[in-house]
Amino acid sequence: MTVHKGRGFACINYPIGMNLGGDPSQALVHSTPDGKFMVSLSSIDLGQGMKSVTRQIAAETLGVPVADVYVDTADSDTGPHCMGSFASRGTHRVGNAVIRAATEARKALLEAAAEELEVNAADLETDGQGNIHVKGAPTRTITVADTAIAAQFKQGRTLSGRGIFLIPPSDVDPDTGEMTPVSCFAHAALVVDLEVDDETGEVTVNEINSAYEVGRALNPRLVEQQLIGGAWMGVSHALYETTEPYYPDRNHGPEDFNAYLMPGPGEVVDHNIAVLERPAEDAPFGGKGPGEMCANPVLPAIANAVYNAVGVRCDTLPITPERVLRGLLANGGARPQGVR
Amino acid sequence: MVTITTVDTLQEAAASSGQGSSLLGGGTLLMRGVNYGDQDVSRIVRLRQPTPLAGISSEGERIRLGAFATMATIMKSGDTAFLHPVARAVGGPAIRNMATVGGNIFAPHPYGDFAVALLVLDARLRMSDGSEMDLDRLLPVRDTETRLVESVSALRPAGDDFRFLKVTRVKPRGASVLSIAAWLPRRAGRVSGARVAFGAMAPTPVRVPEVEAALEGVNLDQNGIERALQSVANNLNPPDDSLASGWYRKAVAPVHLGRLLLGQGTR
């Protein structure tokens, strides 16, 4: 048995949001009687953290602690329209809608506080701790709670906001393909190190070193969740997964998780990630949405690493042991391509 | 529509078996079928108290496993240390708490890795009618056998005479690409009376007499095993499934057998 080490590289960019635009999302923000804020959406949390990231966006925009904000989604009677959670659109589209709604609510909040403090709203700032101060005069202050009570029980003012974010639909030129697809792109590059058993064709991924550019990590732990889980899915796509193992023949399609293959907990790959943040102009606080792009570079990087290890081009996914072994046999054995 | 019949003894269970009836063992395969509306199952026959049939006992150079003994039970018993790696290869911890020896004998491809080990350990079955039957006689006719298995008696191997290997795509637990069990008694270093069985390489676990014959009298080194490895592909015609093609199974079975015989382990 000979095990050959291989190293492969790939880099990608990824369009953020539904292609061609035309995919609005809306948000509503309102204050409770004592100045806590509820965000109403119709967006879906599939595990990517939609509720959490929109909560942080709302808190940042309002200028209040995150603990004072909760997100309620998705009830079609109370949540305004959202196109849905797909195409990496959640952070970008819904985040922007939340910013607009929370901005309008903040305006009302500051106007109510200004009336209480008898100053101009433009002279007020929030401290993010639940207080509103006069700029340059921190002792002239009122809490968000007192402001909300005054607004709603004395002034007759709602502390609420509406937001919609829409990139209008783009046409596509039939002859050239000209279009405005999306407004920003995330980026990634990574290096995969793996081993190939030249008698069985089995591939073992040992390490991934990656760089992901996400605009801004709105919550670094949520970004980390996406990148680690996404790279796992990339390995899975590259080496394991298909509903039609003999495509285009439809036979032997898996019907359970014993037959539909994915890497198990015994195959966790060491993954060293660098997160880069180049904020996008029209994205919420620059954040681009890392959810979809994270798996993509792993697939070709693995194929390239297998070639580096044993000289077999794996141009068909998934890269099963059988495909590697057939390539090895066709080549008359392993042809390592050199240490990188 | 499925009905449940609860009985007290295996003999009663066998008597009430018939078209559409299935004995509930660990449930790992039967209940799946029930959940999915398997129209071949209209009655579940269930033992009120399966514990008496779940024991493990020592019988001289052999070991007796009740048909209802679970993989977890086997992994806990000091008498069955040689079977621990085999039992551990069956599913995750929850499955092992449920899956039984008897059920494994009837498990369809690609399951049934425990039966592969039993095959090389000269397993003899005690049936519900009191008769005995060799496991390798039952396997080819298991789909039509109406008697139930009460217990299995297997040889207790010495030293590293017994070896087992399961090749899976998913780690640490997955269904079989193939599994191999070998019993390799040696005299003066040379193999004498080898048994070799494969799982997921045929419709049921199978021994391969040609491989066994090719190992007779050889040393367990690269030269000694060469003829046995060559005879693997000629004597097995493994199926395609979603885990691997028959071509692949055939291509790597000699590789894995070689590694097992040479004590190299697997990846």
Place this chain on the structure above:
Amino acid sequence: MSSVEFRKDLFREERDDNLQEIGKPTRRQDILGHVTGRSPYYDDHLFDGLLHMRCVRSPHHHARIRSIDTGAAERMPGVIRVILARDVPNNLNTLLSLINFGKDEEKLIQDTKVAYVGEPVAAIIAETDRQARDACAAVKVDYEVLPHVLDPEEALSPQAPVVNEVYPNNTFDYHDLYDHQKLRFGDVDKGFAEADHIVEGEYQMSPIEQAPIETCGAIAAPETNDRYVCYTSTQALFFSLGTTAKLLDMPSSRLHFIGGTVGGGFGGKVDSIVEPLSVLGAVLAGRPVKFMWDRTEEMQVGAPRGAERWRIKDGVARDGRILARAFTGFFDAGAYTRLSSYAIIKCSAHLPGPYTIPNVAANVFCVFTNRTPATAMRGFGITGVDFAIECHMDKVAEAVGLNPIELRILNAYRDGDMKPHRRLAKNTALIECCQVAAQKSGWSIGAEAARQSSLLGGGGPRAEIPETVTDMAGQIGERRRSVIPTAPGEGASARGNVPAGTQGIPIVAAAPQDEDMIMDPSRTGYRGPSSTPTRIPEAAIATDTRPQAAAPASPPPPAARPGPVAPSGSSQVLQPALQPALSPPAPQASPEPPATAPQPPAPDAASQPYKPEKPFSRGVNRPGVSRFLSGSRRR
């Protein structure tokens, strides 16, 4: 084991890192619910008298339905109702009709012809799941088996059976003109002729299952106010609501959809199949009905990420510059469109990947075959072609003898470059990702590659749109009459020409409807694009110190290269090599663009050609936009 580092040193001039809540590792709002098992997924809503629905499904790839006998099933214990196609009020839809894309073509329940294994021909509601399954097994369907086609390229042949009668050419109709989506930029044939190497490759991705651990499902129940509530696993609440309203011909106001807490989606819960069926069940039975896919349905009937086949042809200069790239792509849509047609447009705009290539062409086909319809999955429209592109880049690197990472950096797109879909690149960071990944893995790259920046070297002549060769090959139906080539340009009789510089108006976000919704720019954390390159500290990059001989392994500033894309004399060209490699990002004495300190987001129009300063004003020239988009009636 994993590790994560945040490279705050990079692009720091473009961000404020002093925000209060953004950037904090706040615990998830839903985590307590998750660890206590109390997060309310759709199936965690209990209803008295809940009924269960299961489907009778086609065992054939392609067959005409002669008759359906439900008599025995209707008499089985626990059976409440057998639902057939005639029970669906408006039994024809295509998912993207909600955004006016494509023609209605798929029935919720089939009655005339099945086109894939698993297509539903009846749904049965019973007291228990098992009773519904037993009744499904008792339905007798008389099928006339038809010839089927499973390979997308075979489906293009004139002899292939018609999979989907609404698209009788087995291809989606693009723009009422072509049987594929075209992308044309420059002249690939000219690029191939100028190239030193031609590198070709073919790539295949098989279908992939989204495999959320929660299977797709919905529970619908009559509400006391003559409406129907539907708890759903959908990824797109109003898509599912709108689709249900359309199929059931019911005012959307009578539908109350609740979801938002979903056990994984990955694209597999957009298709809105279970919602209309469960609501229809609740309407017909007058009781709560659950329709939950089992795992087998999820894997073999639920739409996967579809298979894709790609052919790429590159013309490459000796020094590694890619001069032309042509794609031929086949998306295997299965029997119905779902989202494949749309993914292809997204994909076309993505080509040729994150690289600046002066001549690009693509033909991408949405092909119907007799398999489970394909739909969205994480990375939709991009994952498959990225696999092809990046495998191909390694083949190009091998052909020219370049380090694969250096090859990418050499060809990488940069701020200000024109992309083949005729919009400028901005906010790019591919080069920096390449450099950091090289650094982290200890993979040596040349010093010049390590010095490159996404902020420099782009624009100028690279911002120009070349004269573009077009063709009219592959008009709808043409391929049905005779075999014609699928690759761009090949066999095209009528050629056209789009003059250099031709470009429409970029579309930007609609402005906030009220000035109260405009956030104070100082609080956005965004400082605008920097003109100074972010620097990976060069000492940290393992640079290749091997002698770099005749082969130009290191990338010259792209705009300074000779060649068809790079006429000389660009004032945009900096001299990156002259910059002290280890110097911190700081104003540089360079002529253009003016080096500045961090700026407020008020860039001049020249360097920011499509900053959204004004609300979008161009009319949408497609008639009948969805009511969910603009309030006007759907077509």
Place this chain on the structure above:
Amino acid sequence: MMAKTPVQFSLNGSSAAVFVDDAQNLLDVLRRGVGDLTPKYGCGQGTCGSCTVLIDGEPHLSCLTLAETVEGRSVETTNGLAAGPNLHALQEAFMENFAAQCGYCTPGMLMAAKALLDRTPRPSREEVIEAISGNICRCTGYDPIIDAIMAASGQATRRTG
């Protein structure tokens, strides 16, 4: 009329009694019969682990367990993990380690992990991996889950950054 069979068992230390249908599995009985919604349906095939419960302290797949076989036995679910308002160490560790995304596999993971820690309070990483080898997670890549279980056993994780 479908036959109904009475079944009485201990659920998280309390007595539960319910009539079950013929061939009904324990998962369905727990969820719809007694209203404990914490075990989840992911496959009904015993291949995903999201319905994992402990029966007499050992992990079992409730979707493959014929409900009437738990007569007189002890069943534990995620609903019984916390002691009143105090979360179990595993629950705290899963929160702290961001070990859940969609959360659907989490109850099954927690029960598989509890079975391990009840028997092996300071497991090795390999033992943790073995313990969850029958539980599938599609979101996390397993690494944070393994870290969380190690952390719950009082062992520092090797996470950096």
